[in-house]
Amino acid sequence: MVNLESVNQILNELIAEAPLREEILSLGRLRKVKAGQTVISPNQSAGEMPLVIKGLLRVMRHDEKGNEVFLYYLEGGHTCAMSITCCLEGKKSTFHVVAEEDTEMWMMPTAYLDSWIQKYPSFRKFVFQSYQMRFDELLQTVDSLVFMNLDERLYNYLLDKKQATGSFEINKTHQQIADELNTSRVVVSRVLKKLEKEEKIEQHRNKIEIL
Incomplete structure (x- = not known):
């Protein structure tokens, strides 16, 4: 369970100015979501x-037909650069965060960001x-779509997941x-x-282990 001490620890690593840390703590709120729950909808x-x-x-990222493609993960101490853009420009989101x-x-309330x-x-x-980190990750996504075959894309996807979670499963x-x-189950299975x-992975029921 996260308490204010944990929030403070993250803020101390990111924010040098004590008055801003105090503002973020006093104006913000804690939100908890379960696995699979939507955080930001298109x-x-x-x-x-x-x-x-x-x-x-x-x-x-989703299109008008409802198709989605994975962009990147957000872990502890990170925020979404795409959400910052939407907040600052008052636009509706064009992405899906789960x-x-x-x-x-x-x-953090968007009214204070600027x-x-x-x-x-x-x-x-x-x-x-945050912009630079997500931009680099988006370039990697574009590279994988344009220059890599599905074998490489899928293996890189698994490695990204491992790095984000710290687990080989x-x-x-x-x-x-x-x-x-954004492909078919049959192709993924193949x-x-x-x-x-x-011998790069081992498959189990609803679980894949990276070797």
Whole structure:
């Protein structure tokens, strides 16, 4: 269970100015979500920006037909650069954020973001670093879509999941992976079988182990 001490620890690592840390604590609130629960829906107007304290969020991009593709994960100490843009420009979200596991976030009111960016250098640095980190991850996603075959995309997806969770076990069904990579379950099953023959993974019931 996360308490204010845990929130303070994250803020101390990110924010140098004590007055800003106090503002974030006094104006924000703790939000808990269960695995699989939606945090931000497409076309949603955001009044708060989430800062992950504990857990893992999955950010997806969707099109008008409802198809989705995985973009990146958000872990402890991270926020979503796409949500910052929507907050600052008053736009509705064009992405989907789902809790990959039970997650706890500190929700910061968007009405203060612009003034915090202008007033506090460390918050401005945090925002810019968030943009840069997500931009790099988006470039990797684009590279995988354009330059990699599905075998490489799927294996990189599994490695990203391992790095984000710190676990060699991926608790996903073939259908869930197919949905996130915007392909079919049959194709995912075929590629996973190929990776298993190459001794890169082992498959279990609703679980994949990276070797």
